[in-house]
Amino acid sequence: MSKLTVERLSRRFGAQTVVNDVSFEIADGEFLTLLGPSGCGKTTMLSAIAGLDAPTSGRILIDGEPIFDAARDCNLPPERRQVGMVFQSYALWPHMKVRDNVAFPLRMRGISMAQAQDKIRWALSLVEMEPYIDRYPHELSGGQQQRVALARAMVYGPRLMLLDEPLSNLDAKLRLRARGWLKELQQKLRITTLYVTHDQTEALVLSDRIAVMQNGRIEQLASPVELYEHPQSAFIADFVGHSNLLNGVVQNGAARAKVRFGEHVIAVEKILRAADGAAAAIAVRPENIVLHREIAANAVDRCNFMPGQILQRDFLGARYLYLIETSGGIVRAEVAEHFEKGEVVVELPAHACVAFSRDVAA
Ligand SMILES: Nc1ncnc2c1ncn2[C@@H]1O[C@H](COP(=O)(O)OP(=O)(O)OP(=O)(O)O)[C@@H](O)[C@H]1O
Ligand SMILES: [Mg+2]
Known part of the structure; x- marks a missing residue:
């Protein structure tokens, strides 16, 4: 040995x-x-x-x-x-x-x-x-x-x-x-x-x-x-967990790290190697995304909710894989509940989102 x-x-x-x-x-x-x-x-x-x-x-x-x-x-x-x-x-x-x-x-x-x-x-x-x-x-x-x-x-x-x-x-x-x-x-x-x-x-x-x-x-x-x-780069997040990588811009300064994504602001757990105003990729795993029929009235972090359209639904056995179009791009979500095609509210829980500099992702 x-x-x-x-x-x-x-x-x-x-x-x-x-x-x-x-x-x-x-x-x-x-x-x-x-x-x-x-x-x-x-x-x-x-x-x-x-x-x-x-x-x-x-x-x-x-x-x-x-x-x-x-x-x-x-x-x-x-x-x-x-x-x-x-x-x-x-x-x-x-x-x-x-x-x-x-x-x-x-x-x-x-x-x-x-x-x-x-x-x-x-x-x-x-x-x-x-x-x-x-x-x-x-x-x-x-x-x-x-x-x-x-x-x-x-x-x-x-x-x-x-x-x-x-x-x-x-x-x-x-x-x-x-x-x-x-x-x-x-x-x-x-x-x-x-x-x-x-x-x-x-x-x-x-x-x-x-x-x-x-x-x-x-x-x-x-x-x-x-x-x-705790992947250290977007490449690793994608390669190891097939994460969604959503392109946005860092909007720091507030108490919590945030990234602007399309017309939405997403609070994230942390931002790695990206300064305020820099292009960033938000990595979030399909299994960590939550889907709702409508935004709950008591949703704390409303900024992490966004409307979307279900384009495709695949049955995976115990779960469904959804392809959802949002204003910032296509999101993959893996959840157990059954949703019909059409409108849905996509929640990206802040604790499940990590943002990386896009220079590192490239
Ligand atoms: N003898 C060689 N002469 C020139 N280039 C080589 C030689 N051996 C490997 N390479 C190049 O080095 C790079 C890495 O090759 P390597 O075989 O280490 O890849 P790998 O990670 O094992 O890939 P795979 O998963 O496909 O097996 C490739 O671009 C390959 O073309
Ligand atoms: Mg090889």
Whole structure:
């Protein structure tokens, strides 16, 4: 079990900076996820840590020992880093049985097949694949192949696991099941893990902490709850919670932070990094919006109510998703009550609204 430290890491390909001065640490036994849209540099980061690609600058350390240091020309080859990696495509060798696939990393390290038997059985039993030891990959389902890939990465007791979208090839149902056993396995072994995904639900469910990446940088690194409840930018609010982002202008000065939105003034919980008069985006989650048939006479903060027209209603099972046109733009609201198409009053509760500078949102 080990601690990983990444210090000021950058990777440039020609003029493009794909990983841009990134620093973070993963504690011993921690499950940290890199979450971000396609092309933001997640795989490049993993490849650097695995030793499959050399960054342009920065350092990578395991337990304080450098495995890569651009300034000192230190670059340990992958097989000496003791890092297990599972790729997006699970890439088992098709001509080898499960047993031989899992034995491969041991053989690479000079361990004979006779000595390796116990380790192979241990790794396969962890992922409940021991009964399949003599099958070929094409005789297994996608989920089973994925488990074998995981056993192969763990068989020699790596100090660190790197998992690059390991569930992305599975169908939705299998993916949910695989997510469950992956979490169980990590909790049982407490192996330090760096996980990559662009699926926010997967990240929220699995991780101790999440680093949200955009354009080669970490925008925010926090626990799932912190990230969901206190996003530091409009990009994160949108990416992690599919928030409504409503464009307005900061109208501060009053006791409470306010943003002008169309012809309305919306009181918000807080305004991050936007000065008075600046363009701002109000982020509010669809599930936090309240719909009324009319404005209640005793509504305290009347400024957070505005009339709208329901354009569309989708049944989601336990709730409805409404698309509502207001004078400031279209708002998505997810509520349990049934409303007919037509007029409705939209309430944006102040405690559920956070405003961000639009410069940050861009
Ligand atoms: N060998 C390379 N040469 C040039 N550009 C590269 C190379 N490898 C990656 N890139 C570029 O670096 C950027 C980041 O790629 P990376 O594979 O790290 O993205 P990612 O976040 O893993 O995306 P995805 O979610 O699609 O897997 C992309 O724009 C990609 O085209
Ligand atoms: Mg990738």
